[in-house]
Amino acid sequence: MASRYLFLILILWLVSFFSPVWAQEDQPLEINLSVKFNLKEHVLRGTMTTNLPNGKVVWFDLGQVVLRSVSLAGKAFEPEIEGNAFRVMALGHNRRLKINFVARFDPRQIRLSQGGEALSANAISPKGILLTGGWFPAPRALAIYRLTALVPHKFRAVAPADEIKVKRKKRGRFYRFRFEHPSEPPPLVAGPYHIADRNEGQTTVAVYTLSEDPSLAVLYLEKTIAYLRYYSEEIGPFPYQRLAVVESPYEVGYSFPGVILLGRRVMRLPFIPETSLPHEVLHQWLGCSVFVDETSGNWSEGLTSYLADHAMAEKKGEAAAYRHRLLVEYQSFAGEEGGALKDFKGRYDRLSKVIGYNKGAMFFHMLRRRLGEETFLEGIRRFWEGNLFRRASWDDLREALSEVSGQDLSAFFGQWLESRMVPRIKLSGALVTPKDSGFVLTFSIIQEGPIFRLRVPLKVLTEGEEETMLVDLTERRQVVNVDLTAKPRLLILDPDYDLLRYLADDEYPACLWRLLGAKGVGIVALAEDLEKARPLVDYLLDRGAVIIAPQRLTEFDLETMDLLFLRPQAALKGLFDTDVWAGHGLYLKIRKSPWSSGHFVALLLTESLETTRRLFPRLMHLGRYQEIHLGAGKRLLKEASVGKGHRLELVQEVPAVDISRLTSLSDILPRLARNRVVYLGEQHDEYAHHLTQLEVIRALVEQFGLKVAVGMEMFQQPYQKVLDDYLAGRIDELTFLKKTEYFKRWGMDFRLYKPILDYAREKRLPVVALNIPKEISEKVARQGLEALSPEERVWVPEDLDFSNEVYRARLKKVFEQHPEGDVKDFETFYQSQILWDEAMALAIVRYLKEHPDEVMAVIVGKGHVMYSAGIPDRVWRRLKVPYTILVMSSGERLEPGVADYVLYPAPAKAPAGVKLGVFLKETTKGLEIKGVAKESPAEKAGLKKEDIIVAADGQPVKTVADLRLILYGKKKGDKVEIEILRGQKKERVTVGPL
Numbered sequence: 001m002a003s004r005y006l007f008l009i010l011i012l013w014l015v016s017f018f019s020p021v022w023a024q025e026d027q028p029l030e031i032n033l034s035v036k037f038n039l040k041e042h043v044l045r046g047t048m049t050t051n052l053p054n055g056k057v058v059w060f061d062l063g064q065v066v067l068r069s070v071s072l073a074g075k076a077f078e079p080e081i082e083g084n085a086f087r088v089m090a091l092g093h094n095r096r097l098k099i100n101f102v103a104r105f106d107p108r109q110i111r112l113s114q115g116g117e118a119l120s121a122n123a124i125s126p127k128g129i130l131l132t133g134g135w136f137p138a139p140r141a142l143a144i145y146r147l148t149a150l151v152p153h154k155f156r157a158v159a160p161a162d163e164i165k166v167k168r169k170k171r172g173r174f175y176r177f178r179f180e181h182p183s184e185p186p187p188l189v190a191g192p193y194h195i196a197d198r199n200e201g202q203t204t205v206a207v208y209t210l211s212e213d214p215s216l217a218v219l220y221l222e223k224t225i226a227y228l229r230y231y232s233e234e235i236g237p238f239p240y241q242r243l244a245v246v247e248s249p250y251e252v253g254y255s256f257p258g259v260i261l262l263g264r265r266v267m268r269l270p271f272i273p274e275t276s277l278p279h280e281v282l283h284q285w286l287g288c289s290v291f292v293d294e295t296s297g298n299w300s301e302g303l304t305s306y307l308a309d310h311a312m313a314e315k316k317g318e319a320a321a322y323r324h325r326l327l328v329e330y331q332s333f334a335g336e337e338g339g340a341l342k343d344f345k346g347r348y349d350r351l352s353k354v355i356g357y358n359k360g361a362m363f364f365h366m367l368r369r370r371l372g373e374e375t376f377l378e379g380i381r382r383f384w385e386g387n388l389f390r391r392a393s394w395d396d397l398r399e400a401l402s403e404v405s406g407q408d409l410s411a412f413f414g415q416w417l418e419s420r421m422v423p424r425i426k427l428s429g430a431l432v433t434p435k436d437s438g439f440v441l442t443f444s445i446i447q448e449g450p451i452f453r454l455r456v457p458l459k460v461l462t463e464g465e466e467e468t469m470l471v472d473l474t475e476r477r478q479v480v481n482v483d484l485t486a487k488p489r490l491l492i493l494d495p496d497y498d499l500l501r502y503l504a505d506d507e508y509p510a511c512l513w514r515l516l517g518a519k520g521v522g523i524v525a526l527a528e529d530l531e532k533a534r535p536l537v538d539y540l541l542d543r544g545a546v547i548i549a550p551q552r553l554t555e556f557d558l559e560t561m562d563l564l565f566l567r568p569q570a571a572l573k574g575l576f577d578t579d580v581w582a583g584h585g586l587y588l589k590i591r592k593s594p595w596s597s598g599h600f601v602a603l604l605l606t607e608s609l610e611t612t613r614r615l616f617p618r619l620m621h622l623g624r625y626q627e628i629h630l631g632a633g634k635r636l637l638k639e640a641s642v643g644k645g646h647r648l649e650l651v652q653e654v655p656a657v658d659i660s661r662l663t664s665l666s667d668i669l670p671r672l673a674r675n676r677v678v679y680l681g682e683q684h685d686e687y688a689h690h691l692t693q694l695e696v697i698r699a700l701v702e703q704f705g706l707k708v709a710v711g712m713e714m715f716q717q718p719y720q721k722v723l724d725d726y727l728a729g730r731i732d733e734l735t736f737l738k739k740t741e742y743f744k745r746w747g748m749d750f751r752l753y754k755p756i757l758d759y760a761r762e763k764r765l766p767v768v769a770l771n772i773p774k775e776i777s778e779k780v781a782r783q784g785l786e787a788l789s790p791e792e793r794v795w796v797p798e799d800l801d802f803s804n805e806v807y808r809a810r811l812k813k814v815f816e817q818h819p820e821g822d823v824k825d826f827e828t829f830y831q832s833q834i835l836w837d838e839a840m841a842l843a844i845v846r847y848l849k850e851h852p853d854e855v856m857a858v859i860v861g862k863g864h865v866m867y868s869a870g871i872p873d874r875v876w877r878r879l880k881v882p883y884t885i886l887v888m889s890s891g892e893r894l895e896p897g898v899a900d901y902v903l904y905p906a907p908a909k910a911p912a913g914v915k916l917g918v919f920l921k922e923t924t925k926g927l928e929i930k931g932v933a934k935e936s937p938a939e940k941a942g943l944k945k946e947d948i949i950v951a952a953d954g955q956p957v958k959t960v961a962d963l964r965l966i967l968y969g970k971k972k973g974d975k976v977e978i979e980i981l982r983g984q985k986k987e988r989v990t991v992g993p994l
Helices: 002-016 214-234 276-283 300-315 319-334 350-371 373-386 394-405 410-418 512-517 527-532 534-542 555-560 609-619 665-672 687-703 717-727 733-739 754-763 774-783 805-816 826-850 872-878 937-941 960-968
Strands: 029-038 043-051 058-061 066-072 085-088 096-104 122-125 128-131 143-151 156-158 163-169 172-178 188-191 194-200 203-209 242-248 253-256 259-263 424-435 438-448 454-462 465-473 477-484 488-493 522-524 546-548 563-565 586-592 600-606 625-631 634-639 646-649 677-682 708-716 767-771 855-861 883-888 901-903 918-922 927-932 948-952 976-982 985-991
Touching (some): 143 188, 156 203, 194 214, 203 214, 214 276, 300 350, 350 373, 350 394, 373 394, 394 410, 424 488, 424 646, 438 465, 454 477, 512 625, 527 534, 527 609, 586 609, 609 625, 646 805, 665 883, 677 687, 687 708, 708 717, 708 754, 708 826, 733 960, 767 826, 774 826, 918 960, 937 985
Parallel strands (some): 203 242, 522 546, 563 600, 677 855, 677 883, 708 767, 708 855, 883 901
Antiparallel strands (some): 029 043, 043 096, 058 085, 122 128, 128 188, 156 188, 194 203, 253 259, 424 438, 438 477, 454 465, 454 488, 488 646, 927 948, 976 985
């Protein structure tokens, strides 16, 4: 009898080599699992039984278990282990397979990722049980699992179940989980849980927390139920009778059928209920009831990211920003190599993540735009219903969507699933030409690298208008002609980031993702700095980073590498403001390299190695931010902002002026008098401009009898009382200049504006200080609006408008033409300019509302009023009163729309002031002389380079403004007594006649 049985087993194994693997569409296995635990030894012992299908091979993966015994039809045998799995086939009526197994899961052996997540999430200890995969011999096909487990009395257990039965026994609680749906191998979790639950229709929703936290439990109950309702309407009824959201002692984020695991720290982050939770709930439909056929790639993560994470951003009106972040992260980690969606199986590292999640989400966004909202969702419903409780492939998804839409989507799926690369497209050769009824815009769209079939979104901005269009691109270069009624100024490709593509340099912000994704970054540091930043340094070294000693840093390195500095260097002067760090916590900022296009430069400052180790896991989750300050009670997270889309400023035709139609200022004055606001845009240092402004003001007052107020950019609002006192004659000119800190806060020679102030004083005209404090605008220019304290924010109007893209493009061009300034970030510069415009506009509006019978002549730099974009539009938004814009020309390019009138005043020389003839630098000791002009009064008086001026005419001198104020009171031929430090000795020198 025994020999006959052995012969039968031999036949079974020989046949198994030529038999097909058991197909998933057959009746699923019914697996009975029974486990018990030795918590102190971190051990589980279990038994698995099942009836095998007749005459078909079944594979079992062993995971991390050790087999104690295996029997088939009651007879023991030794399976042949192949690649940590074995196969078996049974014939006849008795096909019962029984496996006894043991496994040990010590929590100390759990491996963590660099971001702090658990890479292997099996643990058994007196604190709890967490089993998520590989904890029992599991069949490779979907199966129906019935699980029993004995756990300590103080523990509560959870696993996928439609019904849970619990019995109290002497040795603990005996749990029986009934789950009648085919699924992948289930998890088992147990611990000292507190349970809160509610019924939602036929579904019980439960929240398991490791500590009693009613508010957290209620939050997750309410949010989970809301998402269940939402996705039940979007896709179909929730497929299970129970859904448990379970707190894990380790940082995981998993969805299993009917069970969601979230790490303890993650679960308490305030944004998780709005981000990770809807993602994991949606997986109950996509991945946990329709399972992934990974032989053809994983569609689940991309589709879930799109229908959950993207959908939540869309509800907040932030969908375009979310897609931009997807592309930035993808480009940072995938680079030129990329990866094919069809090859994505699961998330193993940052590269696999951005391929499956980011690239996948963008694929589904493009598909939804192609099919339309209703058709796309109907296709997803059809796919879900047709593949419920089975494994599904990309082909199954394509067939469902093709069937619903009536379109053959083979080419679309093939293009985006097969290619490792993504499109690289740019705009080129734009030209604007006039025609009878408007303009023709001609430009090229160019594909670099692989050629894709694309539907490219475009936006054309004209003065005050915009036009959107879609262009089908099938070639390497395609010329496009667009008829327009208004003159175009800016062309934007993909303004809302609807395409999966590489970003152009102007769209690709400097942020932490770029540092984390960089290969071969240069780390400029001393040995002690490297040790303090060791976790990040080791991460970058694993990605090919090189260490550069500061003294060995070369110009070639600056021009060819991404660089991370671990302490301030001379090369970084003006790039980073390290005052915000002050030696506490961890500070990191990344900027685009000023030395090389396409590269970045970063500065990391950390208090200690302990600080870096503690904060490094948090840092790994903050990739979207450009500036980060953590620890020591600090939390600064600043995201780099960029203009939407790839932009191209348009070439304009050469303007011409019909000289025969030129008019004069006197001809247009009657038209000016009909407006409540007359903007007089100036070049600050042109005396002729100020004389023309005075001429306009005088005409409005004396010729037309208007009550005129003069608004002036040159004076700041906190000094309005001083300005009023001067105009009323209560203080003299020098007192006025001193108390308004004119030479410190504006700096232009006061003689340029003196005729206007003299006239206002003579005619008792109110002069309105329009500007905000210089400290506020300069701080925003360097650090951004977020850097302002609550006290400083009182100067910020509530309704800042950043929407004028043409104005933004013009300011960016100005910014790029002046790189020598100490403001290196265009975004903060742009915020400062908008704040400047809005604050002055608000000051104008307030005055006009309070004085409805007056008009205002506004004296500002012409950049604030040209094209109406700076101040005029912002006044109009708040108070719709008629206005006229006059711009004084200094030889700039003449363009339509720049102003209502452009004036060309004859050159005029300002009254001369007196000068010492020295070049000065402000120091803590006084004003250091850096140079002396030849034949100047200073040279004649014997002043020398490196002398330090400490006083003039007996008055202390600490700033250039102090000295300018003293000299302003002098006239030609006067003398001034200068007190200097020469070495360690004080001397007095008489300078003059001036």
